[in-house]
Amino acid sequence: MEGNTVHVVDLRRTFKVPVREGGLRASLRSLFRRQHRQVVAVEGATFDLPAGEIVGFLGPNGAGKTTTLKMLSGLLHPDSGVVDVLGHQPFRREPAFLRRIALVAGNRTSFAWDLPALDTFLLLKALYGIPTGEFERRRDSYIELLELGEIVSKPVRNLSLGERMKVELAGSLLHAPEVLFLDEPTLGLDLTMQKRLRAFVRTYNREYGATVLLTSHYMADVVALCERVLVIHRGRIHYDGGLAGLTTRFATHKTITITGEGFPADLSPYGEVTERLPDRVSLRVPPDQIGPVAARLLADLRVDDLNIEDPPIEDVIEQVFAEAGALPP
Amino acid sequence: MINLARYYLAEARNGLIHEFQYRVTAAIGLLGFLVEPVVYLAVWRTIATAQGGTVGGYSANDFTAYYIVWSLVRAMNLALTPYSWEWRIRGGRLNDLLIRPVHPFHRDFAFFAGQKPVWIAIWIPFAVVLWITFRPAVDLGLGRSLVFFVTIWAAFAIRHMWLFVLGALNFWTTRTSAVFELNVALELMLSGRLVPLSLMPAWVQDVAAWLPFRWTFQYPIETMIGRLGWSQIGLGLVTQVGWIILLTLVIQLIWGRAIRRYTAVGG
Numbered sequence: 001m002e003g004n005t006v007h008v009v010d011l012r013r014t015f016k017v018p019v020r021e022g023g024l025r026a027s028l029r030s031l032f033r034r035q036h037r038q039v040v041a042v043e044g045a046t047f048d049l050p051a052g053e054i055v056g057f058l059g060p061n062g063a064g065k066t067t068t069l070k071m072l073s074g075l076l077h078p079d080s081g082v083v084d085v086l087g088h089q090p091f092r093r094e095p096a097f098l099r100r101i102a103l104v105a106g107n108r109t110s111f112a113w114d115l116p117a118l119d120t121f122l123l124l125k126a127l128y129g130i131p132t133g134e135f136e137r138r139r140d141s142y143i144e145l146l147e148l149g150e151i152v153s154k155p156v157r158n159l160s161l162g163e164r165m166k167v168e169l170a171g172s173l174l175h176a177p178e179v180l181f182l183d184e185p186t187l188g189l190d191l192t193m194q195k196r197l198r199a200f201v202r203t204y205n206r207e208y209g210a211t212v213l214l215t216s217h218y219m220a221d222v223v224a225l226c227e228r229v230l231v232i233h234r235g236r237i238h239y240d241g242g243l244a245g246l247t248t249r250f251a252t253h254k255t256i257t258i259t260g261e262g263f264p265a266d267l268s269p270y271g272e273v274t275e276r277l278p279d280r281v282s283l284r285v286p287p288d289q290i291g292p293v294a295a296r297l298l299a300d301l302r303v304d305d306l307n308i309e310d311p312p313i314e315d316v317i318e319q320v321f322a323e324a325g326a327l328p329p
Numbered sequence: 330m331i332n333l334a335r336y337y338l339a340e341a342r343n344g345l346i347h348e349f350q351y352r353v354t355a356a357i358g359l360l361g362f363l364v365e366p367v368v369y370l371a372v373w374r375t376i377a378t379a380q381g382g383t384v385g386g387y388s389a390n391d392f393t394a395y396y397i398v399w400s401l402v403r404a405m406n407l408a409l410t411p412y413s414w415e416w417r418i419r420g421g422r423l424n425d426l427l428i429r430p431v432h433p434f435h436r437d438f439a440f441f442a443g444q445k446p447v448w449i450a451i452w453i454p455f456a457v458v459l460w461i462t463f464r465p466a467v468d469l470g471l472g473r474s475l476v477f478f479v480t481i482w483a484a485f486a487i488r489h490m491w492l493f494v495l496g497a498l499n500f501w502t503t504r505t506s507a508v509f510e511l512n513v514a515l516e517l518m519l520s521g522r523l524v525p526l527s528l529m530p531a532w533v534q535d536v537a538a539w540l541p542f543r544w545t546f547q548y549p550i551e552t553m554i555g556r557l558g559w560s561q562i563g564l565g566l567v568t569q570v571g572w573i574i575l576l577t578l579v580i581q582l583i584w585g586r587a588i589r590r591y592t593a594v595g596g
Contacts, residue, residue: 015592075424077589093588095430103428110425112343114350119343126339127429129332155350 344443414496521547
């Protein structure tokens with residue numbers, strides 16, 4: 001735990017879910033005999049987050065990301081395991097703990113729907129006891145960084161999804177939380193808005209030294225913000241390490257692109273041809289054969305230029321999920 | 330440490346602004362509430378007159394005073410219903426409140442309290458028209474008015490807490506609408522909302538004495554219209570305080586258990 005803001009050991013959470021088959025008969029039967037199924041959402045998750053780090057939390061839908069985030073933020077009570085955030089057990093929901101964290105979920109707003117965001121900002125000022133000078137400094141800074149301008153003066157219901165997310169993020173950070181849980185904050189936003197939110201999170205992290213745990217299905221979020229990622233699938237952590245290491249460990253191939261003239265028709269001895277143009281060819285090559293294949297290409301052919309690329313991170317993640325999915329549940 | 334008083338003021342301010350934002354909706358909502366006592370008033374005045382002047386100790390004028398104050402008490406003790414709790418829990422909206430460092434109880438109490446001034450402002454012209462039309466003989470002394478002020482806020486607190494407890498049942502059943510429907514029926518009968526309790530059979534009055542409904546409705550009304558002596562008023566205040574203490578304990582007892590069951594679905 002020493003030096004870590006978040007300390008999680010063997011965290012588990014299951015949900016009891018009612019189940020029944022479709023149709024009237026099944027419906028009548030369930031009147032007298034309810035059936036339930038235990039769904040394991042998080043199973044033995046263990047990880048630490050040091051202060052000031054931005055960590056990406058990746059996994060397919062239903063992998064256990066949001067459930068973990070909810071346990072870390074005190075919304076959910078874990079079944080077992082150790083969970084420690086800023087020296088607190090989140091499920092106790094002590095005000096001293098809740099004052100130091102924030103949870104922002106994409107596509108949702110906690111702001112008063114019918115009032116301008118400025119009114120909710122004032123409410124948050126009173127709620128968190130933010131001194132007036134500090135409140136005004138942060139509010140004005142966030143308004144400038146997120147280009148909120150006149151947006152904060154309109155009723156929240158009149159804002160676009162992107163605008164709502166921006167005011168949500170600004171409001172969630174007014175009390176300068178030390179730990180920020182971001183659950184798909186860029187969900188449904190256009191590229192410009194995504195970039196602005198990423199830049200804002202990065203600036204906030206640098207200025208306040210906040211620890212950030214980010215879930216997102218947009219790999220651009222993760223690549224732009226996170227050096228480290230946790231990959232969870234079926235409630236289990238399958239990878240905890242650097243983003244670059246993820247590619248090294250899980251990439252099934254790399255791409256060699258050669259530029260030149262007079263390449264033979266059959267290049268299959270070097271690798272799988274994925275693209276062929278008159279003067280350029282791309283080949284899929286297993287990572288452990290990159291060196292020898294590149295050497296042979298340079299020796300055998302008239303190559304003007306040779307480029308080796310990792311596969312797109314989306315492909316790597318897909319591979320991780322595929323491997324994790326192949327494991328017994 | 331949160332300055333709770335400052336938070337209450339801020340939340341109440343938002344409640345007030347919210348009502349200003351939807352002043353027409355608030356007015357129509359209150360008019361809906363006002364139709365109910367006007368119907369009761371018309372019926373019971375007619376019956377009282379037909380029966381030679383009084384029914385169950387109430388004259389036609391007493392009924393007028395009763396239902397004018399009724400309408401104010403009704404507006405004052407509006408609180409968050411279990412329907413809203415159900416919507417919050419099923420839709421995951423409770424997450425937004427649980428992530429904040431203050432108990433959701435305070436948020437709702439302050440927000441609804443903040444809306445009261447708007448409701449009172451809309452109620453005043455209605456009450457003036459009824460008062461001028463029927464001219465009920467009621468002594469609106471300063472002492473009674475002050476006590477009434479205390480009793481309606483205590484009534485709001487009791488009703489808010491009672492509905493909070495019913496709302497918390499959603500953590501176990503996720504559907505408390507049926508329970509709330511039953512609660513509405515009981516409240517109609519046992520609070521003095523449908524008719525003053527003195528018109529009810531003795532056993533109903535006995536039951537009502539042991540339930541919170543009467544102390545949220547008929548008691549403040551009777552305090553205002555002068556049907557209670559000072560000793561009865563004092564006993565009533567003690568009873569209201571007793572209910573507030575009891576419900577505070579119940580909320581403390583169930584909240585920790587309720588929140589453990591929360592599955593935070595939907596967001």
